[in-house]
Amino acid sequence: MAGLINNLLILLLVFQNSCLGFKNPLSVFKRYKDTTRSLSSECLGNNRPVISLGLTDFALDIRMPGVTPKQSDTYLCMSLRLPVDEEAYVVDFRPQASMDTVHHMLLFGCNIPSSTENYWDCDEGICTDKSNILYAWARNAPPTRLPKGVGFKVGGETGSKYFVLQVHYGDVSAFRDKHKDCSGVTLHLTHQRQPLIAGMYLMMSVNTVIPPGEKVVDADIACHYQKYPMHLFAYRVHTHRLGKVVSGYRVRNGQWTLIGRQSPQLPQAFYPVEHLVDISFGDTLAARCVFTGEGRTTETHIGGTASDEMCNFYIMYYMEAKHAVSYMTCTQNINPDMFRNIPQEANIPIPVKSDMIMMTHEHHHEETKKTDDSSSLKQPKREEEEVLDQDFHIEEAVDWPGVNLKLGQVSGLALDPKNNLVIFHRGDHVWDRNSFDSSFVYQQRGLGPIEQNTILVIDPSNAEVLNSTGKNLFYLPHGLSIDKDGNYWVTDVALHQVFKLGVRDKEPLLILGRSLQPGSDKNHFCQPTDVAVDPVTGNIYVSDGYCNSRIVVFSPNGMFIMQWGEETSVGKAKPGQFRIPHSLTLVPEFGQLCVADRENGRIQCFRSETGEFTREIKHKLFGTELFAVSYVPGGLLFAVNGMPYPGDIEPVQGFMMNFSTGEIMDTFIPVRKSFEMPHDIVASEDKTVYVGDAHAKTVWKFTSTEKMEHRSVKKAGIEVQEIKAETVIEAKLKNKPISTESSKKWEKHHMVEQASSGISFVLITTLLIIPIVVLLAIAVFIRWRKTRVYGADADHKLESSSGRILGRLQGKGSGGLNLGNFFASHKSYSRKGFDRLSTEGSDQEKDEDDGTDSEEEYSAPPPPPVSSSS
Numbered sequence: 001m002a003g004l005i006n007n008l009l010i011l012l013l014v015f016q017n018s019c020l021g022f023k024n025p026l027s028v029f030k031r032y033k034d035t036t037r038s039l040s041s042e043c044l045g046n047n048r049p050v051i052s053l054g055l056t057d058f059a060l061d062i063r064m065p066g067v068t069p070k071q072s073d074t075y076l077c078m079s080l081r082l083p084v085d086e087e088a089y090v091v092d093f094r095p096q097a098s099m100d101t102v103h104h105m106l107l108f109g110c111n112i113p114s115s116t117e118n119y120w121d122c123d124e125g126i127c128t129d130k131s132n133i134l135y136a137w138a139r140n141a142p143p144t145r146l147p148k149g150v151g152f153k154v155g156g157e158t159g160s161k162y163f164v165l166q167v168h169y170g171d172v173s174a175f176r177d178k179h180k181d182c183s184g185v186t187l188h189l190t191h192q193r194q195p196l197i198a199g200m201y202l203m204m205s206v207n208t209v210i211p212p213g214e215k216v217v218d219a220d221i222a223c224h225y226q227k228y229p230m231h232l233f234a235y236r237v238h239t240h241r242l243g244k245v246v247s248g249y250r251v252r253n254g255q256w257t258l259i260g261r262q263s264p265q266l267p268q269a270f271y272p273v274e275h276l277v278d279i280s281f282g283d284t285l286a287a288r289c290v291f292t293g294e295g296r297t298t299e300t301h302i303g304g305t306a307s308d309e310m311c312n313f314y315i316m317y318y319m320e321a322k323h324a325v326s327y328m329t330c331t332q333n334i335n336p337d338m339f340r341n342i343p344q345e346a347n348i349p350i351p352v353k354s355d356m357i358m359m360t361h362e363h364h365h366e367e368t369k370k371t372d373d374s375s376s377l378k379q380p381k382r383e384e385e386e387v388l389d390q391d392f393h394i395e396e397a398v399d400w401p402g403v404n405l406k407l408g409q410v411s412g413l414a415l416d417p418k419n420n421l422v423i424f425h426r427g428d429h430v431w432d433r434n435s436f437d438s439s440f441v442y443q444q445r446g447l448g449p450i451e452q453n454t455i456l457v458i459d460p461s462n463a464e465v466l467n468s469t470g471k472n473l474f475y476l477p478h479g480l481s482i483d484k485d486g487n488y489w490v491t492d493v494a495l496h497q498v499f500k501l502g503v504r505d506k507e508p509l510l511i512l513g514r515s516l517q518p519g520s521d522k523n524h525f526c527q528p529t530d531v532a533v534d535p536v537t538g539n540i541y542v543s544d545g546y547c548n549s550r551i552v553v554f555s556p557n558g559m560f561i562m563q564w565g566e567e568t569s570v571g572k573a574k575p576g577q578f579r580i581p582h583s584l585t586l587v588p589e590f591g592q593l594c595v596a597d598r599e600n601g602r603i604q605c606f607r608s609e610t611g612e613f614t615r616e617i618k619h620k621l622f623g624t625e626l627f628a629v630s631y632v633p634g635g636l637l638f639a640v641n642g643m644p645y646p647g648d649i650e651p652v653q654g655f656m657m658n659f660s661t662g663e664i665m666d667t668f669i670p671v672r673k674s675f676e677m678p679h680d681i682v683a684s685e686d687k688t689v690y691v692g693d694a695h696a697k698t699v700w701k702f703t704s705t706e707k708m709e710h711r712s713v714k715k716a717g718i719e720v721q722e723i724k725a726e727t728v729i730e731a732k733l734k735n736k737p738i739s740t741e742s743s744k745k746w747e748k749h750h751m752v753e754q755a756s757s758g759i760s761f762v763l764i765t766t767l768l769i770i771p772i773v774v775l776l777a778i779a780v781f782i783r784w785r786k787t788r789v790y791g792a793d794a795d796h797k798l799e800s801s802s803g804r805i806l807g808r809l810q811g812k813g814s815g816g817l818n819l820g821n822f823f824a825s826h827k828s829y830s831r832k833g834f835d836r837l838s839t840e841g842s843d844q845e846k847d848e849d850d851g852t853d854s855e856e857e858y859s860a861p862p863p864p865p866v867s868s869s870s
Contacts, residue, residue: 050083056191058083062107062165063096063184065118069169075122079113079164084191087156091146092188095137102183103170104267107135109152109160122166132160132327133200135185136269147233150318151194153326163187197324198316199230203248203287205311206331210242210300214293216347219311220339222251222286223330225279228323232277234270234316235260240309242291242300247346248313250277251284256343259315263350264289266589270316272660274614279317285330287313288339288346345609351536351588392704394656394668394689400701402463403672408452410692410699412480412490412530413682420457420466421682421690423699424480424490427452431476435494440518440526440547442475442494450474455488455501460688460701469501473508479530479543479583480680491542493527498542510558512542520548522560532584532593534608541584541593541608549578551595551611564611573600575613583628583680585637587659596629596639603629603639617662623650628681630689635659640678640691652678654691654702670700 051059062080069076082088097105110127114120134152146152154160167183175181208219237246243264250257259277279285289311293300300309319325402421409431412424427450437443453468454477470477475494482488487509488501496518500510518526527546533539538556550565568577579599586593587605592614594605602618603626617637625642632638637659643652652675656666668689669675676695683689687704 049080053188058189060163060187060189061096061184062163062187063182064165064167066180066182067119068175068178068180069172072170072172074169074172075166076119076169077113077115077122077124077126077164077166078119079115079162081162082155082160084155086191087159088154088189088191089151089194090134090154090187090189091151091194093135093137093146094186094188095184096186097137097167097183101169101174101181102137103168105137105168105183105185106133106166107185108132108164108166109134109154109162110164111161113162113164126164126166127162131164134163137185146198147196147318149194150196150198150233151190152198153194153324154189193321195321196231196318197321197326198318199324199326199328201230201285201315201317201328201330203285203313203315203330205289206302208289208291208302208309208311210291210293210296210309212293212296212298212300217291217293218339218347219289219291220286220333220336221288221311221313221330222284222333222335222338224334225283225285226281227325227328228281228319230279230317230319232259232273232279232315232317234272235262236270236314236316237262237264237289238310238312238314239264239289239291242293242296242309243311244290244292244349245346246287246289246311246313247342248285248287248315249342249346250279251286251338252280252282254341256286256341258343258345260313261345261350261591263352263589265352266350270314271590284335284338285315286338286342287311288342289313290347290349345591345607348591348609349536350591392687393666394654394687394702394704396668396671397701397703398671400463402458402699402701403670405456405458405463405699407456407697407699408450408454409679409694409697411478411679411694413680413690413692413699414480414482414488415682415684416457416482417484417486419460419684421460421699422480422482422488423456423458423692424470424477425454425456425692425697426450426474426477427454429476431493435476436527440496442516444494445475445516447475448472450477455480455490458699467503469503469506473499479528481530481532481584483533483538484535489531489533489540491525491528491531491545493529493546496525496527498525498528498531498540512540512554512558518547520544520550522552525552529580529582530584532586534586535588539608541586543581543584543595546580549581551581551584551593551606553611562611564606568600573597573602575604575616576606578604582626583630585629585631587631589633589635590659594629594631594637596626598625598627598642601626601641603637615662617657619655619664621650621653621655621664621667623648623652627677627679630681630683631659632683632685632687634685636665636683636687638681638683638689640675640681643675643677652676654678654681654689656687656689668702670702672700673698 049061049063051061053059060080060083062078064076064078067076093107095105108126108131110129110131112128114125114128134154165184167181169175169181203221203223205219205221208217210217232250235248237243237248237260239246245261246264247261248259250259257277259273260271262271291300291309291311300307302309302311405423407423408426408428410423410425414422414424416422429444429447429450435442435444449472450470451472454470454474455468456465457467458464459466469488470490474490474492476492477490478493479491480488486503488499488503490499490501491497492499495513495515497511497513497515499508499512502509513525513528514523517524520526525542525544526548527544528542529545530543532541534541539561540554540556540558542552542554544550544552549567550563552563553561555561565576565578565581568574568579573579577600578595578597580597581595582598583596584593586608591608592605593608594603597604601622601624602616604616605614606612607614622639622641624645627640627642629637629639635658637657639655639657641650641652641655644650651669654668655664656668657664670691673696675691676693678691679694680692681689689702690699691702692699
């Protein structure tokens, strides 16, 4: 019995020493433990500003401490000290805000905030010393991603010690219920040195004068670059009310390369440089802001107030760490004559809808300090993350009666200026194998034109037919779009023509192409598929088509301007090659035209003014065919693919994508009926989506529904499901709808989690107890066996065995117990479990080659052989 008690004492000693010897990785943040902000109970934000993400990484949660702005255009600030003294690197930003509440957020780095209060009115200032902009988030701005291996350096001897968050509350009608706001941003920081350091280059005009009533005024900036190479990956433009367009370029050997071009009246986000641009010693950086003085009665000068103007072009770049410069400026124009050769696109305003225009109260506080708010930028996601930055998903509106409309083959869909759905269908005509001969000449003229109204205007709420037209005009309808004045633009593949129709006009206002005559010159089409009309220039874009592989551009009155595209060659399809350019959508914010390249299963985008290829969006989920594409202002791109060929596995479905990154954010299929040949898709700014099917002769309506975030995290090789209302930097993140029951479970879990600040200690204690219990069980088993085998000598022999175990636990020259060394003495044991041990429930995935849990199998030393007795 004494031997058993002795073993228990040894095991208790092991446990005590292990607990005392365990060092919490968050001990470096101890000074924050007692000063944690107390957030409002109405906020779901994390009330711990520092979250461990492993041995070298941590997250910093920077939030407003539960505020209720009293008036519109309120700017509130708060600060948070960097919780470490040594240098760290910000490698990711994740906004925690809703555009319904917050107009935009800015994050500054500095050493002396303007106030020590929990929060303050930003009119008091941001920082009393120099501040650098690190991040910003704005309404409708896309999510931020830094390139892999790139980080903003903070802390240490030269980096910022404080973060200052500024939140602009635009329209406070959202606070009528007096709720409290905890918007903010979560930073992912690492102590691992980043090979590439991010920085900001500001190009700014300081002496521009805009005369009253002047229609066009240019502000030009240019500087020689005379430092180590830098690589540009994002840009941002900024003016006040009079700015129309801002463009930035690299000029090398007389060649102008676009860095970025954007309307300053759109959300002033950081947008990605579509093709990475490098700047070398001797290059020239040039920028132009185009203003108008119309509506002003006095001169307008550059200044920091809302009534003044500004001309800023921001460039976000990275450099090798050993040569890194965090901030550079250019405020002069070294060569005014060079701007005679600036590309024409720099002088053309970008169209902006009125509801997208930034509010009048601009960011003059930070602008006066020659800094500015920055926002989201898009870069490829990190390999260990699967990110969907959204709080909604798309699903069928199952109560919408439009799915039961009596239609022919549905070929085209569009939305009119009143947001009514317009359907283009084929009535009693059908496109089948008998419709055309080998020369693409229509063979069923004897049927006459379609006698039914082929264009139907549908109430989006109840599917009531509000208006109809298009009787006795068409043979085989195909594409449909609607211009800003409400005119219908349609294509007919049998007639090989494009038509412009007024809402109430019985005869076409404009016809392009020759009736029933296929061709490929300036005056003929061959089965044209779709048409799009630029809302600013009025230029007409035609995708032509089934038997031509080109995009043709016409002036508003139908004069040929240009064309581009060619048939796909053997092998992989190249940029600008088509295999049935089937659907068009304009992207006004970026000055692009995107094409659904049907048989190549991809989306190609081009500069609408020049036809220059800009990007390809292609995913395995698209399968073999991609039928239609539709862009929604604000950065969303919708598409629908085709039925899989025999042997293909990708299903037919709809896609919602982030236009800037090209990543798929959601997929959707109908509940009632099934997709057979979804032929066209159109979406509105409220994320209502319509899909028309040529074979099912049906139109479905899909709507966005809010959802809480669902994340799936692998811990120790086990799939763990967690529900959270907000996102912290994590290794795996997936968005899925959750039930009300799950939501209630989460609320209960959240309350328990708040009540128990020691949860991490409990977790560690549990992990440590498991091997102790195993050892205890082994000891009891040894005691039982020895009692049976050795009888009275068992106690003595077990003490000897226990002494050997204790010696191995202590290690050579050690003053305490070392459980890691003990287990490491076994040949089959890997130290990874102990090396990765953390006081927090880490979201990092366990190494795939680490197949063991923290419980390690241990075999006690075998007992000595039984001595023979005579």
